[in-house]
Amino acid sequence: MSWTDERVELLKKMWTEGQSASQIAKELGGVTRNAVIGKVHRLGLSNRVEGGASAAAAAPAAAPAPKPAAPEPTPAPAAAAPAARPEPEVEVEPVRPAAAATPRPTPAPAAAPSAPTAAPAPALRKPGIVPAGQPLPPQPSLNEISPETLASVREVEKRSRKISLMELTERTCKWPIGDPATDNFYFCGLPAQAGKPYCEAHVSVAFQPMSARRDRRR
């Protein structure tokens, strides 16, 4: 395989969208992630993460026109600043670092996001016999999720691989999407964060900083 214009174009597109080199390689086929990374560098695309001292505004020569639109898979509360490019790797603790540093699972989907490695609990219901009034799995209590995060999650869900229960592995996001009682149900399936049951975007929803004040009255 060679780097035809089309392939390069797809590479650029996916790279600027925030896709990982391995994902791009998989998509292109016939190349390894190393090849992709090598090409990315040769093309002059690279993540220019402004380091403190080094050139504050090094205008990237062949800078890929940043897309202000799509928030890209990088969720994180940091998305609060739409104008600026969200930091690639922001840890969970946007507002209240002090007494709230400890991430805590919200009453989201699966059992306890922290413990089980498999068991995508809520999904295991057979179509047709879902008791009325049973709480639907996904739709995390939309209580206190920043609109930005929520938006990026929806964006990610569009991109989800829509895999079935059988296709889940230890490394796929197990976030359920849709109503298990219908055939419009699937799992996110995007690459899960190492050690975690969900992809980055869903981790950010499942593990809230606990800061955002919860229900005013309860």
Place this chain on the structure above:
DNA sequence: CCCTGATTCGC
């Protein structure tokens, strides 16, 4: 161990 991107260097 899984994954990420970055770099090197023979081809």
Place this chain on the structure above:
DNA sequence: GCGAATCAGG
């Protein structure tokens, strides 16, 4: 220019 091998990190 290409990309496997390697490095450095999470």
